[in-house]
Amino acid sequence: MMLLSGDPPRSRVLTLILVVIILALAATPFLFPGAKALNVAAKICVFAALVASYDLLLGYTGTVSFAHTMFYGIGSYAIAIALYGMGPNWAAVATGIVVGLPLAALLALAIGLFSLRVAAIFFAMITLAVASAFQVLASQLSWLTGGEDGRSFQLPELLRPGTVLISKNLFGFEVNGRILTFYLVFAVSALMILALLRVVNSPFGRVLQAIRENRFRAEALGFRTVFHLTYANCLAALVAASAGILNALWLRYAGPDTSLSFSIMLDILLMVVIGGMGTIYGAIIGATIFILAQNYLQSLMGVASKAASEAGLPLLPGLLHPDRWLLWLGLLFIASVYFFPTGVVGRLRHGRGEKSAGASH
Amino acid sequence: MSELAASDPLPKPKRDLAPILLPVALALIMIPLVGSPSTWLTLTAASLAMGMMIFIMASGLTLVFGLMDVLNFGHGAFIAVGAYVATLVFAPFAASVQADSLWVNLAVLAPAALLSMAVSGALGLVVERVLILPVYGQHLKQILMTTGGLIVAEQTLYALWGPQIIPMPLPASLRGSFILGDVAIAKYRVLAMLIGLAVFIAIQLVLNRTKLGLLIRAGVENREMVEALGYRIRRLFLGVFMTGSALAGLGGVMWALYREQVHASMSDELTVLIFVVVIIGGLGSIGGCFIGAILVAMVANYGGFLVPKLALVSNILLMVAVLMWRPRGLYAVTSR
Numbered sequence: 093m094m095l096l097s098g099d100p101p102r103s104r105v106l107t108l109i110l111v112v113i114i115l116a117l118a119a120t121p122f123l124f125p126g127a128k129a130l131n132v133a134a135k136i137c138v139f140a141a142l143v144a145s146y147d148l149l150l151g152y153t154g155t156v157s158f159a160h161t162m163f164y165g166i167g168s169y170a171i172a173i174a175l176y177g178m179g180p181n182w183a184a185v186a187t188g189i190v191v192g193l194p195l196a197a198l199l200a201l202a203i204g205l206f207s208l209r210v211a212a213i214f215f216a217m218i219t220l221a222v223a224s225a226f227q228v229l230a231s232q233l234s235w236l237t238g239g240e241d242g243r244s245f246q247l248p249e250l251l252r253p254g255t256v257l258i259s260k261n262l263f264g265f266e267v268n269g270r271i272l273t274f275y276l277v278f279a280v281s282a283l284m285i286l287a288l289l290r291v292v293n294s295p296f297g298r299v300l301q302a303i304r305e306n307r308f309r310a311e312a313l314g315f316r317t318v319f320h321l322t323y324a325n326c327l328a329a330l331v332a333a334s335a336g337i338l339n340a341l342w343l344r345y346a347g348p349d350t351s352l353s354f355s356i357m358l359d360i361l362l363m364v365v366i367g368g369m370g371t372i373y374g375a376i377i378g379a380t381i382f383i384l385a386q387n388y389l390q391s392l393m394g395v396a397s398k399a400a401s402e403a404g405l406p407l408l409p410g411l412l413h414p415d416r417w418l419l420w421l422g423l424l425f426i427a428s429v430y431f432f433p434t435g436v437v438g439r440l441r442h443g444r445g446e447k448s449a450g451a452s453h
Numbered sequence: 454m455s456e457l458a459a460s461d462p463l464p465k466p467k468r469d470l471a472p473i474l475l476p477v478a479l480a481l482i483m484i485p486l487v488g489s490p491s492t493w494l495t496l497t498a499a500s501l502a503m504g505m506m507i508f509i510m511a512s513g514l515t516l517v518f519g520l521m522d523v524l525n526f527g528h529g530a531f532i533a534v535g536a537y538v539a540t541l542v543f544a545p546f547a548a549s550v551q552a553d554s555l556w557v558n559l560a561v562l563a564p565a566a567l568l569s570m571a572v573s574g575a576l577g578l579v580v581e582r583v584l585i586l587p588v589y590g591q592h593l594k595q596i597l598m599t600t601g602g603l604i605v606a607e608q609t610l611y612a613l614w615g616p617q618i619i620p621m622p623l624p625a626s627l628r629g630s631f632i633l634g635d636v637a638i639a640k641y642r643v644l645a646m647l648i649g650l651a652v653f654i655a656i657q658l659v660l661n662r663t664k665l666g667l668l669i670r671a672g673v674e675n676r677e678m679v680e681a682l683g684y685r686i687r688r689l690f691l692g693v694f695m696t697g698s699a700l701a702g703l704g705g706v707m708w709a710l711y712r713e714q715v716h717a718s719m720s721d722e723l724t725v726l727i728f729v730v731v732i733i734g735g736l737g738s739i740g741g742c743f744i745g746a747i748l749v750a751m752v753a754n755y756g757g758f759l760v761p762k763l764a765l766v767s768n769i770l771l772m773v774a775v776l777m778w779r780p781r782g783l784y785a786v787t788s789r
Contacts, residue, residue, distance in 0.1 A: 218732070220725060221768065221769055423605055426601040429594055
């Protein structure tokens with residue numbers, strides 16, 4: 093209870109699902125052999141943290157930011173550039189963290205002070221413009237960022253796949269640097285999500301919810317809304333940048349496609365809405381559903397597409413083509429905004445018919 | 454304040470000229486910076502042409518917001534749809550497109566543009582009914598719904614046309630430039646300018662000289678009051694939404710011809726651009742949108758010529774500068 097900041101999942105089914113997801117993630121290196129399963133698990137961890145930080149903004153304060161990938165990218169690039177430039181040592185990792193996190197927080201502060209005073213809709217448009225400018229900037233400053241190719245780098249000795257920590261034992265498992273990296277990603281992501289749970293259940297988090305429900309009223313009660321919103325924005329940026337660092341460490345690479353592109357922003361939006369806005373737990377569910385779909389739905393769709401084209405159906409092969417998986421998730425997204433705005437988590441908590449509270453404005 | 458007799462005409466509202474002078478001043482300042490007058494003329498013409506195209510795409514967005522407080526994040530989809538539909542007409546009539554006669558070319562171009570407008574307008578009807586109607590008055594959901602719509606539209610375009618870039622060659626008679634002395638102005642840019650200006654004048658005439666326009670302007674200012682007077686503002690809004698979508702489709706065709714290629718990702722790229730324009734102009738203001746579009750295009754063209762590296766962030770700098778000067782855009786129309 094202490095660990096969850098007094099905000100348990102509040103639904104048996106939800107608790108069960110969460111426990112299964114977390115256990116499966118924790119045991120992935122031993123349960124599901126192969127590089128793909130481990131990659132998927134690591135990506136779920138990173139995105140769960142990233143989406144949870146976005147939920148702090150979207151679900152708890154009701155502001156739509158399109159600049160969240162920018163902070164994610166800042167984290168990724170900071171660690172990548174540091175490790176690329178200074179060689180694979182721990183000093184470089186530390187430099188990346190020390191430069192990346194404050195940079196993300198400062199930028200969030202600047203954007204917040206400049207544009208959080210205005211209506212949510214203005215903020216969304218401004219962050220979209222800033223993020224797209226940043227993306228172009230990152231791809232153009234190729235001497236620093238490697239341009240479209242991005243930066244590949246080596247990890248410190250301890251985290252490399254070649255480093256064997258525990259050699260094959262009775263059970264036939266080998267613990268190497270890669271698995272250690274995975275647990276690093278897992279542990280840090282889990283810590284960040286727990287920290288976010290702490291934040292949203294603190295008095296500060298309550299004020300954020302008050303601002304979401306009625307900003308004018310919150311202001312009338314004496315809360316400095318711009319301060320609270322900017323603070324939340326900086327916190328979310330810090331977590332996003334940390335998630336970016338984890339992602340870069342896992343991939344040993346940072347590039348525009350994996351850390352900055354607008355499509356990642358849309359992915360985050362899909363995950364948070366499908367999972368359930370304003371719940372934090374929704375982030376874990378959303379990230380799991382989305383990334384499993386991204387990795388496994390495609391092969392399923394490939395089969396379906398082939399069957400459809402063999403049956404000679406018009407149009408369907410194109411619509412079911414594996415690359416079009418986002419189309420179906422987009423439809424799911426619209427449907428979930430419309431029919432269950434509180435997402436999977438809200439649905440499980442409140443069940444059918446009951447009017448779900450919060451996160452509707 | 455002096456007394457007014459009942460027979461006196463109402464005092465005219467003060468005209469706010471500063472924003473109009475802004476692009477003019479910017480262009481004049483650039484003369485010495487660019488150096489050669491002929492280059493300056495070419496750049497200015499390019500800015501005006503690009504600005505007109507952006508204006509055509511952005512005008513619908515700003516009106517829709519002004520009238521109904523609806524911000525359509527999927528506006529870019531109409532642009533892409535318009536461009537793709539035009540390729541449907543261009544492909545079977547490739548020979549006429551390449552024929553070296555202005556009239557034959559226009560005979561393909563005009564129906565293509567009209568068809569694009571019709572299809573985007575019809576799509577606008579569907580989007581308004583399906584995506585926007587259920588979430589009136591809820592900004593957050595509007596943003597989410599229309600973003601979802603953008604994803605679905607883009608993916609459907611990929612599914613129907615494939616992910617590759619489709620070339621869209623300019624008609625033969627629109628290629629090349631008019632040469633006046635040592636100034637070269639691309640023919641297509643002149644056409645773009647003319648169409649843009651025509652659209653702007655048409656919108657201004659409708660808004661300022663017709664009863665429909667009167668209702669729209671009244672609706673922008675105070676929706677409830679217009680409703681209280683017995684007008685169905687929802688229907689009015691639907692009309693504006695469809696017109697805006699159709700204009701976005703037209704802009705898409707023009708942009709595709711300007712770039713001579715069509716790709717679904719053009720909607721992402723242009724969405725950012727038209728958002729910047731709409732913010733600069735002041736949400737809901739057609740005049741502001743017009744000036745904003747020209748300013749953005751000028752900064753892009755002059756900036757690209759003088760300091761190519763700066764061109765990347767020039768839009769943002771422009772937006773920050775304008776918002777510092779007037780925090781709610783050049784012309785603040787709505788009280789929201």
